[in-house]
Each structure stands twice: as C-alpha cells, then as structure tokens.
Amino acid sequence: MIQSLVKAANVLEALKDANRELTIAEISEILNIPPSTCHRILSTLINVGYVTKNKRTPLYTLGPALISLGMKASSNIDPGEVEKEVLKKLSDKTMEDAFLIIKSGDKGLVLAKSEGKHSLKIVENFGLEIELHKGAIRKTVLAFQPKEYIDYYLDRDLESYLSESVDREKLRKELEQIREDKISISDSEYIRDAIGIGAPVFNHKSELVGAIGVVVPKERVDEKIKKDxxxxxxxxxxxxxxxLGYSFK
Known part of the structure; x- marks a missing residue:
C-alpha cells in the first residue's frame, strides 16, 4: 500500500465529509497528520485539479476535476450487482431472508431477495405487491416520498392492519420518525407474528432507490436479536x- 496515496485519499474524504471549505489546520486535526504533510498533499491535489484553494482566504475545497471522475465512476456502477452483494451480506449477517422493495404505484414491490439459512421463515415472493403502509420495509419507502405524495396517500381509503384500523395521524408521525431515524420496525401489520425491519437506500443523486430489510418470525426475536x-x-x-454514490453528510 502506498501511504502517500492513502493520505491524499483521506484528505479528499475529509473535504467531502465536511461539505464546506476547510483550513490546513482543520484537515490536519481531522486526519491527525502534521500541517506540513497536509500542505504538501493539498499542493499536489491543487495541481491536478482535485482541490481548489480560495483566492481570498486560506480555505480549501474539492476541485472541479473530480466531477468528471465521479460521473465516470457512476456510469460504471451496476446496481444489480451491488444489490446482490449487499442483500447477500444482510442475509448472511442475520441468517434471515433479505429483501429489496421499491415503490410500484401505491404499493411496495419485492424486487430482489437473498435467502437466509433459517428454515422457518416468512414468505415474501418476487413481484408481490402490498400497500405501502404495511410492514417496515414498505413503510420506509413511503416515509421518504415527497410530502405531497404522503398527503395524497394518507387521504386514501387505507387497508387495515391485521389487528386494527389505520390511525392516519399516528401513521404520519411514524413516517416522520422513520425519516429522522432512517430505520423502521413493524409488528404483525400484514403477516401474523412477524417482525419487520427496514432502512432506505439512496443513489448518487440523493434519490430514494427503495428500502432493504428483513421479515422475521416473532418467536425468534428477543431484544438483543432485534438490536443486532x-x-x-x-x-x-x-x-x-x-x-451507489450517495454521500452521507
């Protein structure tokens, strides 16, 4: 491993994560490297256009040469391969079936699935469409829709959960909490004795791609397992x- 290249990559990451201009002292502190080393790296990155220095202040930010690199990298991404890889990792970690669900009209559609090793499982088949407010993974998809769509959706005649009707205001607050936490948990909303856990997936344009998660028999879940x-x-x-190129801030 070439350490100078690693340090240069770390400088770029620091500028990206900060999402603002930084001084040499700030970058040095973030990365725990000497200011002199930081200055040499920044000078090199400026020469190739990967970093820009503010002409009026001693501040640095990402440079325009990175735009074409990012666009090229994005064009080489195969979402299908990424999807298989990550869903397989999730099913291996939990030993449960892992799902990717996307929006299809006013319903959530199972687009992809990776099977876990547990023999007792909840069945969710490819192409299965269920109302967006039912289940943690679909509810995650609903939570990250535009406000106008959520208002429209909540004005519809909503199918009841297994054991109760839908409280629209309670659902609205739940969707707001999902947006804040970026995680959703459901209990027996459309499959009896099933726990669902879902989280959103975004692309390089910060657009929602869908949601991934697991649906698990309730008898297999205690508080520790749920946290895991x-x-x-x-x-x-x-x-x-x-x-997929999404940048977390």
Whole structure:
C-alpha cells in the first residue's frame, strides 16, 4: 500500500465529509497528520485539479476535476450487482431472508431477495405487491416520498392492519420518525407474528432507490436479536447507498 496515496485519499474524504471549505489546520486535526504533510498533499491535489484553494482566504475545497471522475465512476456502477452483494451480506449477517422493495404505484414491490439459512421463515415472493403502509420495509419507502405524495396517500381509503384500523395521524408521525431515524420496525401489520425491519437506500443523486430489510418470525426475536438485526439492516443500507454514490453528510 502506498501511504502517500492513502493520505491524499483521506484528505479528499475529509473535504467531502465536511461539505464546506476547510483550513490546513482543520484537515490536519481531522486526519491527525502534521500541517506540513497536509500542505504538501493539498499542493499536489491543487495541481491536478482535485482541490481548489480560495483566492481570498486560506480555505480549501474539492476541485472541479473530480466531477468528471465521479460521473465516470457512476456510469460504471451496476446496481444489480451491488444489490446482490449487499442483500447477500444482510442475509448472511442475520441468517434471515433479505429483501429489496421499491415503490410500484401505491404499493411496495419485492424486487430482489437473498435467502437466509433459517428454515422457518416468512414468505415474501418476487413481484408481490402490498400497500405501502404495511410492514417496515414498505413503510420506509413511503416515509421518504415527497410530502405531497404522503398527503395524497394518507387521504386514501387505507387497508387495515391485521389487528386494527389505520390511525392516519399516528401513521404520519411514524413516517416522520422513520425519516429522522432512517430505520423502521413493524409488528404483525400484514403477516401474523412477524417482525419487520427496514432502512432506505439512496443513489448518487440523493434519490430514494427503495428500502432493504428483513421479515422475521416473532418467536425468534428477543431484544438483543432485534438490536443486532437493526444494526445489520442499518449498516447494509448505508453500504448499499455508498456503493451507489450517495454521500452521507
């Protein structure tokens, strides 16, 4: 591994994550490298157009040469391969079936699935369409729709959950919480004795691609296992989004 290249990549990452102009001192502190080293790296990156220095202040930001690189990298991404890889990782981590669900009209559609090793499982088949407010993964898709669409959706005649009718205001607050937490959990909303956990996936344009997650028999879930599943779904959704070029701020 060439350490100078690693340090240069880390400088670019620091500028990207900060989402603002930074001084040499700030970059040095973030990366724990000497200011002199930081200055040499920045000078090189400026020469190739990957970093720009503000002409009026000692501030640095990402340069225009990175735009074409990013566009080229995005064009080489195969979402299908990323999808298979991440869903397989999620099913391996949890040993449960992992799903990718997208919006299809006013319903959520199972687009992809990776089978886990547990023999007792909840059946969700390819092409299965269910109302968006039912189940954690579909509800995640609904939560990240535009406000106008959510208003329209909540004004519809909504199918009841298994054990109760839909409280629209409660659902609206739940969708707001899902947007804030980027995680959703459901309990027996359309499959009896099933726990669902879902999280959103975004692309390089910060657009919602869909949601991934697991649907698990309730008898197999205690609080520790639920936490482990939540962590697994969250981490895989973040990995999926990053691989599609989404930038977390």
């Amino acid at each position: 599943y939540i962590d697994a779904v969250k981490s895989c959704s973040i990995e999926f989004s990053k691989k």
